[in-house]
Amino acid sequence: MAEQLSQSEQDYPFKLLEYINGFKISKVIFTASQLGVFDLMLQCQKALSAECIAKELHTSQNGLERLLDALVGIDILDVEIINGKAFYSSTDVSDLYLAKASPKSLSNMILYQSQNIYPLWNFLPDAVRCEEELLKFMGMMHSTWVFAAHDVVTAIDLSPFKTVVNLGGCTGTLAREVCLVYPHCSVTVFDIPEVVKMAKKHFCGIDDCITFKEGDFFNGELPEANLYILAGIIHGWEEEKCLQLLHKIYAQSKPGGGVLIVESMLNENRRGPIFSQLLSLNMLLQMEGKERPPSEFFKLLTTAGFKDIQVQRTGKCYDVVLGIK
Ligand SMILES: C[S@@+](CC[C@H](N)C(=O)[O-])C[C@H]1O[C@@H](n2cnc3c(N)ncnc32)[C@H](O)[C@@H]1O
Incomplete structure (x- = not known):
């Protein structure tokens, strides 16, 4: 059971307000670290006015003064008022843990938290509601194949293959x-x-012609098949992971078996198509992969052991490459 509220918390929500404002405290430390406040203070080893610090760090005096005061408020800097003017100095904590020159400096951690982790926390509600997010993503994949699947599956004759995964x-x-x-x-x-x-819950009809199997293509057995389709998979991963998957498919395939890669292919001369170029930028933001020109698919497939490689452009958004064992 949750703790009972103390009398003072009943009168005023001190703790709650502290939690609500917690993100601002992190940002105060991140900002001071990025501006070099702690480095300057360690270097100078004497109390400095806001005016002097602002001049050294090329910041506005007004903004910096408020930042320095907040750092004093959380005991990271010290302040002394002399003749009505504030002079700020470092503390043991700022010299030991926040200045970059200290061997115990947390400045790299602060930089990473500030630039990479902090923006991600904006998406925490989406991550927590992830079933909804997953459904949205699946809806997008569904719409893609509603218009693009026919061109892709007819670009190369797949009739020799009897079992497809x-x-x-x-x-x-x-x-x-x-x-x-x-x-x-x-x-x-x-x-x-x-x-x-x-x-199964959202995209299947009663007499569906396909079956589903749960698994992990990196860390488990693959079902047997004459043809494996990888649609929008290779572009998600860096080369090493792509090769790991292709080697696995090759090892699992019988002679004559194949792998069909479906992706939006770049032109060999890198001049387009713009759809593919934009998708490649999108992969930079979303995953670790990229779009590729035909020669790179050829290299991936031959490295994994496949031969008789056929590249077929559809002239639409998605193209195909077939490799045979
Ligand atoms: C970008 S989508 C590709 C869409 C899909 N090929 C289609 O036909 O609509 C990537 C898919 O790969 C699946 N996936 C990612 N990692 C996987 C893994 N290790 N094993 C099995 N599936 C995986 C994801 O769940 C997602 O459905």
């Missing part, structure tokens, strides 16, 4: 198009458990 197949929308175009095929969507559960 769409690795990371998400909603199953692309896989259903494979069933529609190649009705003799047995098609399985393989994805992580939470995605499979959502796909």
